[in-house]
Amino acid sequence: xxxxxxxxxxxxxxxxxxxxxxxxxxxxxxxxxxxxxxxxxxxxxxxxxxxxxxxxxxxxxxxxxxxxxxxxxxxxxxxxxxxxxxxxxxxxxxxxxxxxxxxxxxxxxxxxxxxxxxxxxxxxxxxxxxxxxxxxxxxxxxxxxxxxxxxxxxxxxxxxxxxxxxxxxxxxxxxxxxxxxxxxxxxxxxxxxxxxxxxxxxxxxxxxxxxxxxxxxxxxxxxxxxxxxxxxxxxxxxxxxxxxxxxxxxxxxxxxxxxxxxxxxxxxxxxxxxxxxxxxxxxxxxxxxxxxxxxxxxxxxxxxxxxxxxxxxxxxxxxxxxxxxxxxxxxxxxxxxxxxxxxxxxxxxxxxxxxxxxxxxxxxxxxxxxxxxxxxxxxxxxxxxxxxxxxxxxxxxxxxxxxxxxxxxxxxxxxxxxxxxxxxxxxxxxxxxxxxxxxxxxxxxxxxxxxxxxxxxxxxxxxxxxxxxxxxxxxxxxxxxxxxxxxxxxxxxxxxxxxxxxxxxxxxxxxxxxxxxxxxxxxxxxxxxxxxxxxxxxxxxxxxxxxxxxxxxxxxxxxxxxxxxxxxxxxxxxxxxxxxxxxxxxxxxxxxxxxxxxxxxxxxxxxxxxxxxxxxxxxxxxxxxxxxxxxxxxxxxxxxxxxxxxxxxxxxxxxxxxxxxxxxxxxxxxxxxxxxxxxxxxxxxxxxxxxxxxxxxxxxxxxxxxxxxxxxxxxxxxxxxxxxxxxxxxxxxxxxxxxxxxxxxxxxxxxxxxxxxxxxxxxxxxxxxxxxxxxxxxxxxxxxxxxxxxxxxxxxxxxxxxxxxxxxxxxxxxxxxxxxxxxxxxxxxxxxxxxxxxxxxxxxxxxxxxxxxxxx
Numbered sequence: 139x140x141x142x143x144x145x146x147x148x149x150x151x152x153x154x155x156x157x158x159x160x161x162x163x164x165x166x167x168x169x170x171x172x173x174x175x176x177x178x179x180x181x182x183x184x185x186x187x188x189x190x191x192x193x194x195x196x197x198x199x200x201x202x203x204x205x206x207x208x209x210x211x212x213x214x215x216x217x218x219x220x221x222x223x224x225x226x227x228x229x230x231x232x233x234x235x236x237x238x239x240x241x242x243x244x245x246x247x248x249x250x251x252x253x254x255x256x257x258x259x260x261x262x263x264x265x266x267x268x269x270x271x272x273x274x275x276x277x278x279x280x281x282x283x284x285x286x287x288x289x290x291x292x293x294x295x296x297x298x299x300x301x302x303x304x305x306x307x308x309x310x311x312x313x314x315x316x317x318x319x320x321x322x323x324x325x326x327x328x329x330x331x332x333x334x335x336x337x338x339x340x341x342x343x344x345x346x347x348x349x350x351x352x353x354x355x356x357x358x359x360x361x362x363x364x365x366x367x368x369x370x371x372x373x374x375x376x377x378x379x380x381x382x383x384x385x386x387x388x389x390x391x392x393x394x395x396x397x398x399x400x401x402x403x404x405x406x407x408x409x410x411x412x413x414x415x416x417x418x419x420x421x422x423x424x425x426x427x428x429x430x431x432x433x434x435x436x437x438x439x440x441x442x443x444x445x446x447x448x449x450x451x452x453x454x455x456x457x458x459x460x461x462x463x464x465x466x467x468x469x470x471x472x473x474x475x476x477x478x479x480x481x482x483x484x485x486x487x488x489x490x491x492x493x494x495x496x497x498x499x500x501x502x503x504x505x506x507x508x509x510x511x512x513x514x515x516x517x518x519x520x521x522x523x524x525x526x527x528x529x530x531x532x533x534x535x536x537x538x539x540x541x542x543x544x545x546x547x548x549x550x551x552x553x554x555x556x557x558x559x560x561x562x563x564x565x566x567x568x569x570x571x572x573x574x575x576x577x578x579x580x581x582x583x584x585x586x587x588x589x590x591x592x593x594x595x596x597x598x599x600x601x602x603x604x605x606x607x608x609x610x611x612x613x614x615x616x617x618x619x620x621x622x623x624x625x626x627x628x629x630x631x632x633x634x635x636x637x638x639x640x641x642x643x644x645x646x647x648x649x650x651x652x653x654x655x656x657x658x659x660x661x662x663x664x665x666x667x668x669x670x671x672x673x674x675x676x677x678x679x680x681x682x683x684x685x686x687x688x689x690x691x692x693x694x695x696x697x698x699x700x701x702x703x704x705x706x707x708x709x710x711x712x713x714x715x716x717x718x719x720x721x722x723x724x725x726x727x728x729x730x731x732x733x734x735x736x737x738x739x740x741x742x743x744x745x746x747x748x749x750x751x752x753x754x755x756x757x758x759x760x761x762x763x764x765x766x767x768x769x770x771x772x773x774x775x776x777x778x779x780x781x782x783x784x785x786x787x788x789x790x791x792x793x794x795x796x797x798x799x800x801x802x803x804x805x806x807x808x809x810x811x812x813x814x815x816x817x818x819x820x821x822x823x824x825x826x827x828x829x830x831x832x833x834x835x836x837x838x839x840x841x842x843x844x845x846x847x848x849x850x851x852x853x854x855x856x857x858x859x860x861x862x863x864x865x866x867x868x869x870x871x872x873x874x875x876x877x878x879x880x881x882x883x884x885x886x887x888x889x890x891x892x893x894x895x896x897x898x899x900x901x902x903x904x905x906x907x908x909x910x911x912x913x914x915x916x917x918x919x920x921x922x923x924x925x926x927x928x929x930x931x932x933x934x935x936x937x938x939x940x941x942x943x944x945x946x947x948x949x950x951x952x953x954x955x956x957x958x959x960x961x962x963x964x965x966x967x968x969x970x971x972x973x974x975x976x977x978x979x980x981x982x983x984x985x986x987x988x989x990x991x992x993x994x
Contacts, residue, residue: 149585153531156584160577161524167373173570174374176555178486180562181437181510188438188502191228191402193448193468194494196475201453208479212240212286215472216293218456222470223297225462229401230300231471233367233394233497236353237305240286291360301401302358303367303394306347306384315350315387322359323352326397327389330412343414344383344390344431345370363401365394367493369483370432376484377491379432380500382418382425395500396420402469402505425504426511434568436508437487437499447498449475471498489930509566516569523554523574531581540586547582551575605631613640621647625660638664638671645677654684669779714795715788717745734797736785743785744800747793766794772840773864780831782851782860801860803853806909810847812916818950821913824852824859826980828906831861833973836899840864843897845905846886847912884925885918889933889964900966903976907961907969914954915943919962937962953983 163169195218202208215232222230294300304323318324347368352358370381383390390412392400400410403421411419415429425433438446452472454460473494474480482490485499503509530550535543554575561567612627625644631637641664648657661678664671712719717734724731729748736743750762770787777783783799806824809816816824828850835842842849842864851860884892888904891897911919919937922928940955941948948955957979963969970976 149536149588150532152588153528153535153581153585156531156581157524157528157577160573160580164573169573169576171374172572172576174372174376174378176558176572177378177562177568177570178376180559180568181486182439183559184436184439184563184566186436186438186506186508187441188446188499189506190448191469191505192498192502193450193465193470194498195452195455195470195472196449196492196494197452197473197479199476200451202476202479204453204457208474208476209240212236212290214456216286216289218452218472219290219293219297219300221456221462222465223293223299225464226466227462227470228299228467229362229398229469230297231394231398231469231473231497231501232300233303233471233473233494235303235305235351235367236290236357237351239354239356287354287356291356294357294360294362298362299401300361301363301365301394301397302353302361304353304358304364304391305351306366306368306386306391307349307351308345308368308370308384309348310346311348311387319350319386319389320352320355320358322355322361323350323364323391324389326364326391326407328383328392328407328410328412330390330414344385344412345381347384347386350386363397363407364391365397366391367394367497370430371483374484376486377435377496378486379428379434380503381430381432382427383412383431392418393500395497395504398469398471398497398501399423399504402501420504423504423507425507425509428512433500433503434510434512435496435500436503436506436510436566437485438502438508439487447495447502449495469501471501473497489934510562510568511566512568519569520571520573523571524577527574527577527581530578531585535582535585543582543586547578550578554578609637609640616644616647621653621656625656629663633667635668635671638667641667642672642674642677645681649681649684654681657681665779670777714745714747714793715786715790715797717743717786717797719745729793733800736797741785742800743797745795745797747795750794763789763794770796772838775838776835776840776864778831778834780827780859780861781835781864782862784864798862799860801851801853801862802855803851803858806847806850806852806859806913809852810909810912810916810918815916816913818914818947820857821910822951822954822980822984823857824850824913825906825910826977827859828861828909829903829973829977829980831859831973832899832902832906833977835861835864836902836973841897841899842902842905843891844886845902845909847909850909884929884932885920887932888966890966892929892933898966899973900969900971903961903970903973904963904966906973906976907958910961911937911940911958914947914958915940917943933964951983951987953986954980957983 197208205214215234219230219232294302345368347366353361353364358364366381366384368381368384369377370379371377372379380393380395382393382396384393392407392410396410396418397407400406400420403423405421409421412431413419415427415431417427418425418431418433427433440446450460450464455462471494473492475492475494480492480494482492483496485491485496527550530546534546538546554571558569558571561569608627608630612624612631615621615624615627621644628637628640628644641660645657645660645664648654648660658678658681661674661681665674665678669675714732714734716736716738718737720733720735722730723733723744729746732745732747734743734745735741748766750759750766767787770784774784774787782801784796785799786797788795788797808814815821828845832842832845842861844863845861849861849863851862853859886905886908888897888901891901908919920928920931920935922931940958957976960979961969961976970979
């Protein structure tokens, strides 16, 4: 009988530990957010028509510009309600809080005149005057014309179909209110079928409220019905459920949406019945609710690129441009949508939906019986699938091959997703199923990593033994004069410092045989290990020159560059610091770049200038200069073959300048268009080198902050790259400066950089991932018509799959998409943590694909 092992190295124990950790995190914000994200995706995937019973009249920007600033005199609302009543509207919802009277300044004086008139009327001489009665009538007419509250009340009383909102403050009440609510409010309360509170149902009560703010009596008493307008957002701020009923001091008050639906059905509050924690009955309609008497609203999507509800401008209706007959037998919602008036809320289908439109969705959900249910068996199904997933990890996954395990895990997750979307789109049922999916994904990754590490440890031991054999065999082949075979053996050895002596001597042997092209290859391979080894740079340059001499049969005279004369009255070349300015190379966002030469050591340099005095105010110029030289000094400490070398920094002629290595070639900006893309191997080589260069800089805690194609120089002759402008992004990292505003498009910025958060090296790796995507496909991963839309996409939306932009890559490098996906993760913790990790992933992908091609 086989003995069961309880070691942590056992797969089933490891899987059990993973399952326990995931189960303990089942109520964590991460899991809850993922469940809500899946819920929102399900809502967006569902499709029902809302019907034509509901219309929205918007107090929009057009209405504000034509009528005047909000709030308007309530006579405009009275006029609209009167017109809709004549047009035959079934019910009118007014989601505007009217808890304060609206008193025109002139009304106050008219009332004082009326009072004065009443006092003087008692005086017989005045009373005998025949004009007194006419004066009294004029004053009464003027008072009526200015009393907009009374006009609105009269209009609502005549219509008999207006439903007003009432404000309740959610939260438990500590005692009892000072006084009961007015009668015109209490007549809108509803009763519960099982109206008792005990230990069995205290958790199944509607949301409690601590304060109630009714509309003024003049308006509240004239309204047909009152309903609460309170939102109960989820922890992420999204509005997914509508509290159909709230509790106030033991009384239950229905929502505005429920009252609007009731009014459209000619029902009264007595026709609404509450079954605590189960449902709300309105006439013959039964709305299933959660334990807090909340309805999970069905949000209707666009129909053929048209909004689900008709939205007309208030001004177009009140001016007669839209006839009121259009609203016959409809539920009309009048609410603000103009910028700055409403309080837009996040919903599953929109990041900013106005309350009037949310109300329309809620009413349509009630009348159409479209709402999402959370069945009682949802918890059992969720944990049942979690148990199945745990058993799969403990007993099934360890017995499968890697490819079979991948297929099984993907199949399990896909089945859960299909079940989730089928339940939501087919039967409007939501079951939170992401927890078992998380367990399978996380468990598969961790267990596969565990197996990989164990395998790699054994492989590393084997490689150590074989490396010495390859080294000895290579030395023997080199002594025998078989240099090519010797180089192949050395390439199989680990890239360590101890190999440099061997490679150096091999290159010298190639030079003795005048095989300079092969000597260049060996020198370049050695430079990848340590470019500063001995005189390796000089040897490489000499070999390259000799290679050209041998190939072309001689050297050609090089034309000298034309000298730029900055002063037309002098032939003397200008000086900037100790550097002699030869000519202008170009202009960038920061200033002018010149070709210069240090006459003392005859070194050619590129001089980048910045007129900081023109970019910053005098009170901050000293601080900026100090930061400029500090950043230049920091960047100058970087010594890497793929990072431009900074020699000096100084200030002269009101210009701050940086003298740096002069580079051949041009930047990569010309290779990001579909018609000018580089070959895929060259792109991979460029990104690999850039990742290693960034890793080097990040080890010194230096973050570039502006990685983009324009800041990476490329020499087509030898495919070498150089990252430029280290520290420049930080120097201009101030929104108060003009320079700060010319940094331009956020295409390459990470989500945390756009959010103004503190960034680290992982932000540079995100920008490099954007470059990688763009240089492979010819298009940026995120594109939009406006800056705001682009920033929203970068921070909230997933990027298009790589292979959808360039399908042939899927057969050439099927694994490269996963590398880019990880580099473009929204959360820095989900990205590559170091540039070396990024580069290793690229290398592994290329080697894996090369291995598969050799096998095939």
